[in-house]
Amino acid sequence: MIRNRFIAVLVLTLLALAAAAGQKPKEPPPDYFPLRAGDWWKYQSTTADGKQSEFTTKVLSAEKQSDGSTLYQVEIQSAFKPIHEWYSKPTGAVVWHREAYTSNEAMKVTFDPVRQYLKNPPATGATWSWKGKGMMGVDIDESNQVIGSEAIEVPAGKFQAMKVESKVNQGGTLVTKTYWYANWVGLVKSMTDTGSVKSTTQLVDYSFKKR
Secondary structure (H helix, E strand, C coil), X not given: CHHHHHHXXXXXXXXXXXXXXXXXXXXXXXXCCCCCCCCEEEEEEEECCCCEEEEEEEEEEEEECCCCCEEEEEEEECCCCCEEXXXXXXXXXXXXXXXXXXXXXXXXXXXXXXXXXXXXXXCCCCEEEEEEECXXXXXXXXXXXXXXXXXXXXXXXXXXXEEEEEEEEECCEEEEEEEEEECCCEEEEEEEECCCCEXXXXXXXXXXXXX
């Protein structure tokens, strides 16, 4: 009797393990702007006349705030001194709080009201806008729209990305910015067009890329 019971328990255990092994790991919720402390993304920018430059974006810290939110500090490293930016991620959005150029103490701005940077996850047709002061007190009026999903290939790989178009009036200068964001990766491509200056930025590598 004891032996039969032991065999029955063993069979049930093996069946449970087999069932668990057959289940797919549960995917995390969609996130088109992941910000994990220590992660980095390397980009290459090319102007219309072929000039190239590189920069790296790295998440320096993720600090809990008194209201329960998390404030992320991001550093942009290039041939010049770093630029620091601070973001938070309330449900359904990415919010840009402030920016500072380490090369010049005067070149910093706290966005008031806080600047919605992205809807997260971005859904086709979604829109949002922001109006406020930017660096050096320059007036900024921008509107954003999610165009839809596109297949994008950049040096870092192939991605199915959401295309976002931003129309920006910055101190009287009209700028069109187009971004492509991939789920669980972040920004994979962007284009900037001021009329006289055009550039394209592409993701080259990132720290959590599967090799």
